[in-house]
Amino acid sequence: MSQVFHRSMNTLARASLAIGLLGAGGGVGLVMAVSRSPYATRQGVAREQPVPFSHQHHVGGMGIDCRYCHTAVETSAVAGIPPTKTCMNCHSQIWADSPALEPVRASFRTGNSLQWVRVYDLPEFVYFDHSAHVNKGVGCSTCHGRVDLMPLLSQETSLLMEWCLECHRAPERFLRPKGEVYNAAYQPPANQLELGKQLVKLYDAKPRTSCSTCHR
Amino acid sequence: MSSANPMDLPGAPILGPGHTLGTVTDKIGDVVLTRKTPRGWLGGFAIAFGLLQLMLLAVVNLLFVGIGVWGVTIPIGWGFDIINFVWWIGIGHAGTLISAILLLMRQEWRMSINRFAEAMTLFAVACAAFYPIFHTGRPWVAAYWLLPYPNTMGLWPNFRSPLIWDVFAVSTYATVSALFWYVGLIPDMATLRDKTGSRLLKVVYGMGALGWRGSIRHWHNYETAYLLLAGLATPLVVSVHTVVSFDFATGLVPGWHATIFPPYFVAGAVYAGFAMVLTLAIPLRWYYRLQDFITMRHLENMAKVMMATGLVVAYGYVIEAFMAWYSGNTYEMFMMKNRMTGPYAVMYWCLILCNVVTPNLLWFKRLRTSIPFLFLVALVVSVGMWLERFVIIVTSLHRDFLPASWGMYAGTKYDWAAFIGTIGLFLTLFFLFVRVLPAISMFEMKTILPGSGAHGSGGEAEKAR
Amino acid sequence: MSQESFVDLSMVRRRLAGSGGRRYWKSLEELAATPGFQNFLEREFPEQASEWSDPSGRREFLRIMGASLALAGLTACTRQPEEKIVPYVKSPEQVVPGRPLFFATSVLDQGFAKGVLVESHLGRPTKIEGNPEHPASLGATDAFGQATILGLYDPDRSKTITNRGEIRTWGAFLTALQPALAAQKALGGAGFRILTETVTSPTLAAQLDALLAQYPAAKWHQYQPVSADNARAGAELAFGEALAAQYRLAEADVILSLEADFLGSGPANVRLIREFSGRRRIEGEHARLNRLYVVEGSPSITGAAADHRLPLRSSEIEGVARAVAAGLGLPVEGADRAHAAWVGPLVKDLRKHGGRSLVLAGESQPAEVHALAHAMNGELGNLGKTVVFTAPVEARPLNQLASLRDLVADMAGGEVALLLVLGGNPVYNAPADLALAAALDQVPLRIHLGLYQDETAERCHWHLAEAHGLESWSDARAFDGSVSIVQPLIAPLYGGKSAHEVLAAFLGFGDRAGYQVVREHWKGLFGADDFEGRWQRAVHDGVVAGSALPEKPVTLASGDWVRPARQARNPGLEIAFRADPTIGDGRFANNGWLQELPKPLTKLTWENAALLSPRLAARLGIAVSSTASGATTDLVELRYAGNALKVPAWIVPGHPEDSVTLHLGYGRRKAGRVGSGLGVNAYALRRSDGLWFGAGLEIRKTGERAILACTQDHWTIEHETQTTKRHLVRSADLAEFERNPHFAREMSEEPPADLSMYPAHTYRGHAWGMTIDLSACVGCNACVVACQSENNIPVVGKDQVARGREMQWIRIDRYYQGGLDNPETHHQPVLCMHCENAPCEVVCPVAATVHSDEGLNDMVYNRCVGTRYCSNNCPYKVRRFNFFLYQDWDTPSLKLMRNPDVTVRSRGVMEKCTYCVQRINQARIDAKNQDRPLRDGEIETACQSVCPARAIVFGDVNDPKSRVTGQKSSPRNYGLLADLNTRPRTSYLASVRNPNPDMPREAGPGAARASLELGSGPDV
């Protein structure tokens, strides 16, 4: 007799066919998901730093302005990480002998720079300019989040290209009055869209989506 | 109806005499099911597999050192890579043509060659597909950036680029050919399942056969599907080489920018394809003693197709030269002059010799029916078609618009390694194919047996009575 | 750096604080004083740099692998490695992270200053620009100036003090030096010799004088292979005193150059190009074009710019000069009448322009010819008008050849006990017949200060690593005598010493900072009152105000020049020596940018060749042909004065028939990993009795073949006919132009914008475009190197160039017109045309090259997969592909050199000219931040800002008032291959030449127009 397979094989065969077809689609979806996941983007992952510097304390607590430390933000592509000197301006008196701040003092004594871990790390082929953004009413917290609530700084946003494009294509959804740019706690008003439209006109904010805007 | 077709010479049979359903099954089936593997096969496979290793070496070297190991340069940005790509994809075309177009034209003589012609198509496309990926500077991204998928950059392929057209055409072509081939195999795998004594093979072929049991209701849908596939594959195969020709025709390089390209590329593809089918069929029928199934009639018909397409190709060459002169365009005229008298003139004239002169000898029946000669011609044409692509790509690029940036090109040893390697891949796959699957479609052969009654009253069956 | 200098510098800064200005004077000391930065430097350089030189295959493999991984990193969905931020501890003033600063300083060319501004990112000099306020620069530089930056970061530079190859400390050297100096003290320095190159530095001169004062019997010799000996001697012949001539080309309507390559080289060439091209440019339809006659023994870019060029063996030029002089009515003998047809009209032309004409003689011509030139200028009343004279600029003018002879004699005679070589490489570049090396070995104590462990260092007991010009304090004079303060841009990377510091040590000041030495000297000159202010200004401006030498009235002394010194005609072959057009006398041999820079006329790279005429080549049966692996040619043997050399032959249309040119500077044994073992050493044939040319050359085909790396398919008749048919370079004589100003446009029809099945794109806002004036361009190559420096373009090496894989984004196409013997030469800079209908964009499968909203043809490296389809479809072939990992990802110093605003491309991606988009973006952002529109001219591309001829104009073609729009409206404006309807944004202004109507056609360039049949020449 020429029967080769058992009854059950019929279901099995059909099932495996279906699974194969679905699996192919699912695989692609999975890759898409992973490449957007915090694993790949490091979004929301707090970083260990040589000194446990707390933005929450300094910005939220003391209410120090962003520009006190990030001096270049209005004039340069990079916001600038403060030299040890800036820390010592206060910490030569306050917490002058706290063990946590020893690395800072050491740096000041020896003249060896502190080595911070870069949190917002764009690829080498991406050229972002802070001045161009803050001068057009893009708030710090729009990209950096509520740093005034972050004990340890973490990357607020994905920094994926599609994320950049969200704003470059519709700035009115994110712009705020220049006065509010450095207000970490700023909450967009209910009428953000119409406000945004006005600001776009007012500041002549024309974000571009040409490749050479960021890649050169 | 078969008598109505021009290729049907009275007297020349498409199947040896005295065959029954059983003998057909055994003759073809035993090639696969025989216990001991023939020595010849082992030898051939060993060689082919050796060549395949060459390809692996070439690829590893390419990935680690860089595309610079190939001869490509500025201004000759494409060399062996695209030459071979076009060459292989062209070869593929004959398979689809035989199985699809000849099926639609009810050319019954196709039955005995379509199976391995289709296999040849698949393997040739596999070899061709190697190049578009690995000719890029960064294969590791080219492999998927060429496909439209929702990436994190929010970017999509440029659908204006002929290379993207290629991606779509070639991948579709590969998929459809594979489906067509597999569908054809289902009933034969059922036959092998029922024929073999080995439990293991029963299971293996049984899985492949999907439980085919030859139900007349199934045959009913099956035939419909098979015909539809043929109907779809026909425009597809034409579109594929048309698209390949667009890679050049849509460019503005003198020697590329020509409207004649699509038709003459398609013809060239069929031309090269039939040459390859002959190259494979002649040794195959000799080694496995399949003379009864692949008869002189088949060889002769293929020779005729080759000659016809060869003439179309020749016409293409003439038109190219004519348009260059007729356009009165400085660049075009110089391009033609440079082809005929420039540094690569040798290539051009060899191409004319291989593709225009030689095939015309097939006008003579004595030569057309001499198997060694046919084999020789087939090889010559394959070389000729390779030269054609060389002339089109290299000779056009090396002296284009600005004399200051003219250059020269030569393939490096790594170019050759990759090329020979793909030949190895092709042969390896082909050897495996003839060993594990029926190289001739059994169920289709049966339909043309006298008295099969396959095509209802008025079919050959009735005539045979 | 010593504490005191630090102190008064900060004081300086406080003073400066008020004064704004575009460029700031910043004290490098302070930056370097931050130990953090110091460690950073140490960490970065010496150790790892040495590590790089390890050539083992394994590292190479890992390097490649690492790169492949790095590439994988470029794909969007992979994680990046963690990065560290290293901020300052105390940030220096003026430094705003992310914004460059510009500092004025000078780079030396043969000892003369050329003013530059150096762009500095966080203390890293990255790019050199011209200094508009400097007389020798006027805002531009030459190729050498641009390449200085690579010289600074060269990982092969000498990094240590060595004694007989053993590494030693500065202190050890000082102690070792004491006994030798003491001994010399006793002898009054009788056995003490100092050898320098040409010195114009007031401070250095003062130090040397002080030294000679301490050692009265010591001698100071000077030698460099390309000097001004003949010019000086010529002036002495003509005026009875050594004088330096300065030319006012702007004033000259008719110029006769007797082998003077004033555009190609010399301390004033940048300025002279500006003045010359200023008189070649046509604004609107009328012009006061000057007319240039050149007689030369070896093709040069000056000859290429000539309206009438007479190729003659160098030895015959004196005869022609005498003929011209005689024609002008000077009482001279030995006039050569052979070229009367050419000389006649020339003389008439000169006469007609008395007072507005100029005759120049080249250094390669003997003193008599220079004297004749002066005499002719006197006769034409040009003295004081188109040529003025000053006291010599050199600190101590002397005949350098004689000086070297004496030194060699003394050394051979064993009279020299202590030799100090301050820079220079005499062992390599002294004339062969002096046998300097052998004599040198007689000296018991030899000390060498140099940038490299070169041939001379090898033969000296002590070698001191020299600090680079951008690392040290100094000063120098420009061609007109104006002084520049040379300030450092970075602390010495390899801890080298400057000549000032070494001399200070010899003077007994131990280790005194060069900074102090220079300052002290200028304190003396400026005087105490408001010293800081004046010093400030001087350093800030890059030139000391009013320091140019005063003009001197001159009177011709009828002298020995009347009678020819030697009999002019010598039968047989002649050899001519010239400094190499891209690596000079060999001092730039280890500079990859200059090695890979195509020679202006031959387009050869990476080596020299025996340049000879088509006719001579035909006689010898020389066959040149291009292959996939390079241009192959015959290897010939040159026998000259008992020495022999095997050299690849290269055919140069327009080369005098019976002469062979050999360029100096190659055949280096110890130049470094880049420059060693390239080409042949011409100094091995050069003789002191004929530095520039000599008779009696024998040449023989060896039968061997050689492969050369030539960036342009070698010259063929095919080229010429196709070039003319295709109207690539468009040129007309002034007469034709005045008859029909629109000649260029009429040569081919440009399709109208609407000639397309698609609607045309409209560009609102800016639309960037460029024009290149072919009348102005002299093919000096500065733009090529400037682009390479600005855009982080890698060097690929001879083999890759030979295969056609060079990477320069801008190339200068050289076309000949009019046959082989004396063709017209045209230069055409070609860069990305930024076509509006870009053929490259349409075919890119991944949209890696697309148009920006301002009409730029963007190339997105990180999206590129490298199909090379774009390059195939680019009719201009301006795209460059990274076939391998060309960029050096390892060498730390080279990383510091790169422009941080431009992506460093890696393997497998296409690249090309971006119109310096980084500059466009920066300017746009600045303008937006200041809420103002972009100004015309605010954006200058690298090639534009460096161009001495101001031939390149870039700007907004949507702005009707912009300069570029004006240029494009010129009747001479045409698009290259515009008939393909690519609608290029870069367009050319056709060149207009100004030949003398009376000149018989067959005598000028383009003479041999009829002799096209002679095509059998180079095309084999």
Place this chain on the structure above:
Amino acid sequence: MSAEVATSGLYGLMAEFRGPHEIVAGARLVTEKGYRRVDGYTPYPMEDLSEALELPRSVLPKLVLGGGILGCLLGYGLEYWSAVIAYPLNIGGRPLHSWPSFIVPAFETTILFAAGTAVLGMLALNGLPQPYHPVFNVASFAKASRDGFFLAIEATDPKFDRADTRRFLESLHGVVQVSEIEE
């Protein structure tokens, strides 16, 4: 109902014919007799036999047409959306909607989807894969894929009766043997 009891465990009856013409003739009679749940098993497609069993035309062509249209719409839709809406880019001065270029990929997707439908549709209509089937329980059925011609009447056929049907089948011309098919 007796029939029911009788047919339990029985799938149907199978007759093996000597050759193609015999089975066609036999099939005609079977259909005349009114049997509907009948199937033939042959080594190759036989038009006559399908006619004899009065099989309906296949719906596959309609499915394939649908698949093709779907493929075309998806293909062109993707092109239009990505080039005009998702990320509009000026490429070589061509308009965003460069329809002539978009035709090519759309054509290919059309073919792809149509072909896919053809194959999957055929399998679906035939209820494949179905490696187990009662007919394989018949010992001699192995010949069906070689040179055997079988005709099976299923037990679920209203006119089916174990004994009568068997007798009827045995009466047909050219029948070699009739065997029972166990479930």
